[in-house]
Amino acid sequence: MAADLTLYTNPMSRGRIARWMLEEVGAPYETVVLDYGTTMKNDAYRAINPMMKVPAIVHQGMVVTEVAAICAYLADAFPQAGLAPAPAERADYYRWLFFGAGPLEAAITNRSMGVEPDARQQQMAGYGTLELTAGTLESMLKDRDYIAGNRFSAADVYVGSSLMWYTGFGLLPKSAPFMAYIARIADRPAHRRASEIDDALMPAKADAG
Incomplete structure (x- = not known):
């Protein structure tokens, strides 16, 4: 079964911002790490984001791209985290x-x-x-x-x-x-966790495109 919330990212990208937001939210999520020039441009990911850019999230089948939109969306989707004002x-x-x-x-x-x-x-x-x-x-x-x-x-x-x-x-x-x-x-704490996760992925994802 597909994950309820998935982050498509690369540790050398704005995906680090989306991960920080996800760690602030505290909801479980799956990570799919994409390479510049290969998996980021394949048909499977192009079906999610035709711009072939990261990050993107898929939440309950809905796609959100653009980091500011991802942050605003997650704040609204998980109000218990208290990340959006009234x-x-x-x-x-x-x-x-x-x-x-x-x-x-x-x-x-x-x-x-x-x-x-x-x-x-x-x-x-x-x-x-x-x-x-x-x-x-x-x-x-x-x-x-x-x-x-x-x-x-x-x-x-x-x-x-x-x-x-x-x-x-x-x-x-x-x-x-x-x-x-x-x-x-x-x-x-959420920023530290997110940075540690992405920093750990850096050696395996050295292709900056």
């Missing part, structure tokens, strides 16, 4: 979760590829400039402990993971607000 208190939760998935990731990706929008292009780009985007997020984190206020949520899994990666690779400055926020969330 519906009336979700303004900041949604705002910053999708800020991380939209303007922040786009700005980082473009800078990494050497794309620097001119003044006219900045009007077209949802993020304007990387400096504006990073400064906006930094200002928000000066005044609160977590993305949605004073309680950890699924938005912290996504945005926090992004900040860990971006500051770790020198794509964002290691500013005091960023590093204080990262320190608050990095030592969570």
Whole structure:
């Protein structure tokens, strides 16, 4: 019988974020580790995600891709984990979760590829400039402990993971607000468990594609 909840991932991918979220949720799940260039592109996985990207989850036959969507979905699917604010208190939760998935990731990706929008292009780009985007997020984190206020949520899994990666690779400055926020969330038991699981898979999955 197929597992009720399955994670398709590679330890050298954004799948690490999805695993952290799954460990926070605490529900049992099966892991399918895919290789870049081989199993990630075969017909079986393409039927799950035609983009041939990881991660993806399948929960009770339903497919969810895109890491921010996976985090939000799991928070709703497993409300007992307390990873989503009450519906009336979700303004900041949604705002910053999708800020991380939209303007922040786009700005980082473009800078990494050497794309620097001119003044006219900045009007077209949802993020304007990387400096504006990073400064906006930094200002928000000066005044609160977590993305949605004073309680950890699924938005912290996504945005926090992004900040860990971006500051770790020198794509964002290691500013005091960023590093204080990262320190608050990095030592969570679920994050440690998820990191240990994926780190243990790294030697067998050295193909970065």
